[in-house]
Amino acid sequence: MTRKASTSALKENEGISPREMTNVNAISKIRARRKKQKSTQEIVTAILSGNMTALSQAITLVESKNPKHLEQANAIIKQCLPHANQSVRIGITGVPGVGKSTFIEAFGTYLTGIEKKVAVLAVDPSSSITKGSILGDKTRMEDLVKNENAFIRPSPSGTSLGGVARKTRETIILCEAAGFDTIIIETVGVGQSETAVHSMVDFFLLLKLAGAGDELQGIKRGIIEMADMIAINKADGENLKSAKLAKVEFNRALHLYPIKASEWQPKVITCSAIKKEGMEAVYTIISDYLKLTVDNSYFYKKRNEQNKFWLLQTIEDRLKSEFFNRINIKKELEKQLNLVENNETTPFVAAEYLLGIKD
Amino acid sequence: MTRKASTSALKENEGISPREMTNVNAISKIRARRKKQKSTQEIVTAILSGNMTALSQAITLVESKNPKHLEQANAIIKQCLPHANQSVRIGITGVPGVGKSTFIEAFGTYLTGIEKKVAVLAVDPSSSITKGSILGDKTRMEDLVKNENAFIRPSPSGTSLGGVARKTRETIILCEAAGFDTIIIETVGVGQSETAVHSMVDFFLLLKLAGAGDELQGIKRGIIEMADMIAINKADGENLKSAKLAKVEFNRALHLYPIKASEWQPKVITCSAIKKEGMEAVYTIISDYLKLTVDNSYFYKKRNEQNKFWLLQTIEDRLKSEFFNRINIKKELEKQLNLVENNETTPFVAAEYLLGIKD
Numbered sequence: 161m162t163r164k165a166s167t168s169a170l171k172e173n174e175g176i177s178p179r180e181m182t183n184v185n186a187i188s189k190i191r192a193r194r195k196k197q198k199s200t201q202e203i204v205t206a207i208l209s210g211n212m213t214a215l216s217q218a219i220t221l222v223e224s225k226n227p228k229h230l231e232q233a234n235a236i237i238k239q240c241l242p243h244a245n246q247s248v249r250i251g252i253t254g255v256p257g258v259g260k261s262t263f264i265e266a267f268g269t270y271l272t273g274i275e276k277k278v279a280v281l282a283v284d285p286s287s288s289i290t291k292g293s294i295l296g297d298k299t300r301m302e303d304l305v306k307n308e309n310a311f312i313r314p315s316p317s318g319t320s321l322g323g324v325a326r327k328t329r330e331t332i333i334l335c336e337a338a339g340f341d342t343i344i345i346e347t348v349g350v351g352q353s354e355t356a357v358h359s360m361v362d363f364f365l366l367l368k369l370a371g372a373g374d375e376l377q378g379i380k381r382g383i384i385e386m387a388d389m390i391a392i393n394k395a396d397g398e399n400l401k402s403a404k405l406a407k408v409e410f411n412r413a414l415h416l417y418p419i420k421a422s423e424w425q426p427k428v429i430t431c432s433a434i435k436k437e438g439m440e441a442v443y444t445i446i447s448d449y450l451k452l453t454v455d456n457s458y459f460y461k462k463r464n465e466q467n468k469f470w471l472l473q474t475i476e477d478r479l480k481s482e483f484f485n486r487i488n489i490k491k492e493l494e495k496q497l498n499l500v501e502n503n504e505t506t507p508f509v510a511a512e513y514l515l516g517i518k519d
Numbered sequence: 520m521t522r523k524a525s526t527s528a529l530k531e532n533e534g535i536s537p538r539e540m541t542n543v544n545a546i547s548k549i550r551a552r553r554k555k556q557k558s559t560q561e562i563v564t565a566i567l568s569g570n571m572t573a574l575s576q577a578i579t580l581v582e583s584k585n586p587k588h589l590e591q592a593n594a595i596i597k598q599c600l601p602h603a604n605q606s607v608r609i610g611i612t613g614v615p616g617v618g619k620s621t622f623i624e625a626f627g628t629y630l631t632g633i634e635k636k637v638a639v640l641a642v643d644p645s646s647s648i649t650k651g652s653i654l655g656d657k658t659r660m661e662d663l664v665k666n667e668n669a670f671i672r673p674s675p676s677g678t679s680l681g682g683v684a685r686k687t688r689e690t691i692i693l694c695e696a697a698g699f700d701t702i703i704i705e706t707v708g709v710g711q712s713e714t715a716v717h718s719m720v721d722f723f724l725l726l727k728l729a730g731a732g733d734e735l736q737g738i739k740r741g742i743i744e745m746a747d748m749i750a751i752n753k754a755d756g757e758n759l760k761s762a763k764l765a766k767v768e769f770n771r772a773l774h775l776y777p778i779k780a781s782e783w784q785p786k787v788i789t790c791s792a793i794k795k796e797g798m799e800a801v802y803t804i805i806s807d808y809l810k811l812t813v814d815n816s817y818f819y820k821k822r823n824e825q826n827k828f829w830l831l832q833t834i835e836d837r838l839k840s841e842f843f844n845r846i847n848i849k850k851e852l853e854k855q856l857n858l859v860e861n862n863e864t865t866p867f868v869a870a871e872y873l874l875g876i877k878d
Contacts (some may be wrong), residue, residue, distance in 0.1 A: 174588045234868055326867050333865070382741055384775070394768055413772045416743070433637065467859045467866050470539035474870035479838045500826045503600045507826045508685055 192303050193339035200232055204239045215338045223316045223331045237330055240337035245337045245463070248450055249343045251357040253383065254367030259393045260346055261300035263367055263433035268344065269299070270439035272309040276342045280304070280333035283347045283357050285324045297483060298496060311340060317368070322477045325356040329470060332360065342414045358386045359473075360394050363446055366390045368410070369429075370403035385417060388426050395430035403430045422458045424449055488517050559591055563598045566697045571670060574697045581689045582675045596689055599696035604822070606695045607809060608702045610716040611728030612742065618752045619705055620659035622726055622792035627660070627703065628797035631668040635701045638694035639663065641737070642706045643674035643714050644683045670699060681836045684715040688829060691719065717745045718825050721818060722805055725749045727769070729762035729789075744776060747785050750802055754789035762789045783808055847876050863872045 177283045198206070198217070221233040254260050267323040268278045280301070316327040332343050347357045358364050366387035384390070390410050395403030410428045417442030419425070427445050431438025453459040483489060507511075536632040536808050555563070557576070561865045565573030578590040613619050639660070651669060662667045675686040706716045717723050725746035745747070747771050754762035769787045778784070786804050790797025812818040864872075 221749070234865075237865055238868070241865065243550070245862060291569060318664065330865065330867070380685060385741060385744070409771070409775065412768070413775045416768065416772045464860055468856060471859060471867035471869050471873075474867055475842065475874060476839060478874055479842055482836060483834065483838055497827060497830065500830060501823055506593075506596055506689065507601065507829035508689070508833055509597070511830050511837070514830075514834060515837055 163211060172331075182239055200235045200239070203236055204337075207236070207240060207334060208512045209241055210339045212338070215334055215454065216222035216313075218334050218359065219313060219331050222334070223327050231246060233330070237333055240333055244333040244336035247341045247343050248334060248346065248363065249361040250446065251354075252367065253347045253354050254393075255369075256323065257346065258369050258432050260367060263391070264302050264344055264346060265301045266433040266436045267439050268304045268310055269307065270436070270443065271342055272304075272307050275444075277309045277340045278304075278307075278313075278342045278344060279311045279313070279332075279338075279340040280319075280344045280346065281313050281331055281335070282315035283324055283328050283345060283353050285318065285321040285353060292393050299489070311335060311338075312364045321352055321356055324353075326474070329360050334341070354383055354386065362453070362462065363388050363449055365442070368392050368406070369394055370396065370399050370406045378486055384413070387426060388420075388422075388449055389442070390414070390426065390428045391442060392428070392430045393433055396432040396435050396437070399431075406430075409466075422449075422453050422462070423456055424452055457499075477509075486517075486519055488519055489514060492517060528777045536538050558599050559594045561597070562595055563696075566595070566599060566693060567602055569698045571697070573695055574670065578672060581693070582686050588639045596692055599692055603692040603695040605701045606691075606702050607722065607805065608720040609702065609805065609830065610690060610704050610706065610713075610720035611726060612706045612713050612716065612723075613752075614705065614728075617726045617728055618792050619726060621791050622750070622752060622790075622816045623703055623705060624660045625665045625666055625792040625797050627669055627799060628666065629795070629802065630701055631663075631666050636668045636670075636699045637663075637666075637701045637703060638672070638691075638697075638699040638706065639703045640672050640687055640690055640694070641674035642680075642683055642687050642704060642712050644677065644680040665691060668796070670694065670697075680711055680715055681691075681832070683712075684719070685829075685833070688719050703876070713742055713745065718828055721765070721808075722747050723806055724801070727751050727765070728753055729765045743772070745780075746773075747781075747783055747808055749773070749785065749787045750788045750797070750801060752792055755791040755794050759789075765789075781808075781812050781821070782815055784810055796862070830875050845876075847878055848873060851876060 203218050205215050207218060218233065218236050221229045221236065223234070224230060242434070251262060252264065256398050264280055268280060273280045275376070303310060305312055312352070312480075316324055316331075318324045318327070328345065329336045332345075335343055343361075345357050345361055346355065347353045366383060366389070368390055370392050392403045392406050407428045407430050414428065416427075427436060429441050429445065431442065452460065484493070492514060496505070496514060499505040500510050502506055562573050562577050566577060577592065577595050580588045580595065583589060583592070592696055611619060611623065620729050623639055627639060630637045660671060664671055672690065675690075677683045677686070685842070687704065694702055695830075702720075704716050704720055708711045723745050725742060725748070727749055729751050751762045751765050751769070763877055766787045766789050773785045773787065776785075787798060788799065788800050788804065792798075809818065812821070833835060843852070851873060855864070858864040
């Protein structure tokens with residue numbers, strides 16, 4: 161490489177020629193990568209036309225920890241909002257081993273067979289790549305994962321339920337904008353995650369197993385009361401008889417509860433997800449529920465209340481975390497808890513003391 | 520009245536004599552009143568010796584809105600704390616008409632008959648003098664009110680459950696320091712008050728009526744799960760048969776729930792408070808519960824957790840009320856809720872906006 165002789169009066173020594181680039185394709189690669197980073201408008205347009213790649217990209221932005229990504233995610237969601245909310249959101253819970261994945265595989269396949277578009281999400285705050293989230297092992301949903309009218313997304317990672325719930329709520333909006341009319345949200349039968357899922361779905365389905373009395377252990381207290389339907393799974397072969405008995409018992413128990421604000425009387429059915437039996441019955445019950453609650457306006461009222469709940473909950477979570485993460489509060493809280501434990505102060509006096517601490 | 524001639528160089532005109540006092544007894548009256556305002560130490564000593572007047576005075580200080588009174592109340596409670604906690608705290612709930620007052624009259628009388636000292640308190644945030652609190656009408660507890668081993672105090676007034684709960688928690692301590700070994704806390708079967716009471720008692724008793732299916736309406740969801748015992752009241756005369764049936768049904772329903780952390784299997788009994796039948800059975804069950812939970816340490820663990828709960832709850836309540844009472848937040852919250860309702864923003868974006876408002 162030779163330079164053109166300088167026409168300037170300033171003399172410049174001839175330099176060393178730069179090395180040949182080690183990767184001759186680098187520039188075109190960088191250009192291609194830049195091109196792949198679509199604009200907000202491009203992503204929104206693609207989502208609204210049902211493009212799955214754009215949907216996945218937007219969800220990745222929602223799940224990112226990069227503030228710039230979150231800013232773009234918020235802009236995308238804002239533009240998707242007018243196209244969202246046209247769906248039924250179904251929460252599914254049950255203890256490990258009850259057959260949630262198999263059930264979703266069977267139910268989701270049934271739904272796509274009747275022209276529904278199904279998005280399957282998960283809320284599992286304990287999940288991480290190494291621990292393996294409940295939807296992480298997509299091989300348990302072999303058919304659904306290949307189905308072009310289904311979209312499966314594992315739980316976003318994160319240790320805080322609040323964070324996971326937020327990401328899932330926003331992912332619901334993106335999926336709805338992409339044309340999914342049935343959103344299934346799976347959660348594990350432990351901890352507070354059911355309550356969070358219950359606060360983001362229209363219909364709450366509890367999966368159970370047949371068996372004697374103690375089959376109910378391991379289900380968190382209060383879950384039965386949340387359920388709009390209990391489906392007793394694995395009702396096949398030798399289990400059939402006990403499943404039918406369990407159905408009678410649960411029906412009796414559910415009638416002991418007060419009538420729900422939805423005016424819906426929770427239903428109990430038996431099914432066998434592995435044999436794909438009972439899926440139509442599940443769908444019929446959900447349709448009945450939708451008809452009732454759309455007619456009596458509870459459907460819309462509940463969604464409004466859920467929105468209000470998440471607004472207030474987000475604020476409360478933040479106020480708490482800001483307070484309890486203050487270094488001086490962390491130090492003093494432990495001391496005050498000890499004083500309370502030893503009956504040297506009351507919880508209220510201790511609280512006043514902590515609230516009075518200035519940093 | 521004549522003045523002594525001034526010895527000062529400054530001349531002072533002779534003033535007008537003050538009027539004779541219109542009430543010649545005022546000074547002695549004020550002195551008497553001051554004398555009645557006992558010192559903290561006097562009140563504590565009197566409480567510890569079981570003086571009911573001092574106990575009532577201290578509770579009045581706890582319930583006062585005067586900051587000086589509250590300061591004195593805190594000082595009294597602090598000195599009472601080492602003498603408190605020697606009791607069993609029993610929560611009682613049930614819908615209006617189930618016979619709570621009659622039950623407490625019968626059960627309290629039974630307890631004093633076996634040498635117990637019984638304090639009856641109430642948590643009813645809706646109560647006020649005009650509305651009439653659940654324990655306001657003491658005539659429904661004719662015997663107990665005259666019983667020298669019983670102490671009855673209606674719900675403190677106040678519209679906030681948090682405030683009422685706090686006052687009741689502190690009153691429990693005062694009653695225990697005064698030697699009451701059985702604290703009964705009554706609450707109405709509506710709203711959040713059961714949850715508050717559940718968080719301050721060792722044992723939770725749900726009163727119910729016999730009858731077909733719908734007798735359970737009107738009981739808040741989740742209450743059955745909280746109960747350590749369900750007593751089906753008015754099990755007499757024509758009701759006896761249906762009460763026994765209800766007992767079978769509830770027993771079945773309770774067995775569907777997971778085992779409690781206390782390892783206690785909730786019991787169902789029938790009783791007739793008006794005929795004073797079943798009171799010994801109630802007492803025996805509570806004694807069994809105490810034996811189990813003291814032996815397995817759950818009793819102490821639960822009290823510790825309750826203390827921790829109230830400490831954190833008090834802080835959370837205050838953080839929330841301070842935030843939401845800010846004038847700019849009040850203004851903007853309504854707007855943001857409307858935007859969320861019209862799908863123009865998400866609950867999370869709205870929350871971020873509100874959290875970012877500086878006054």
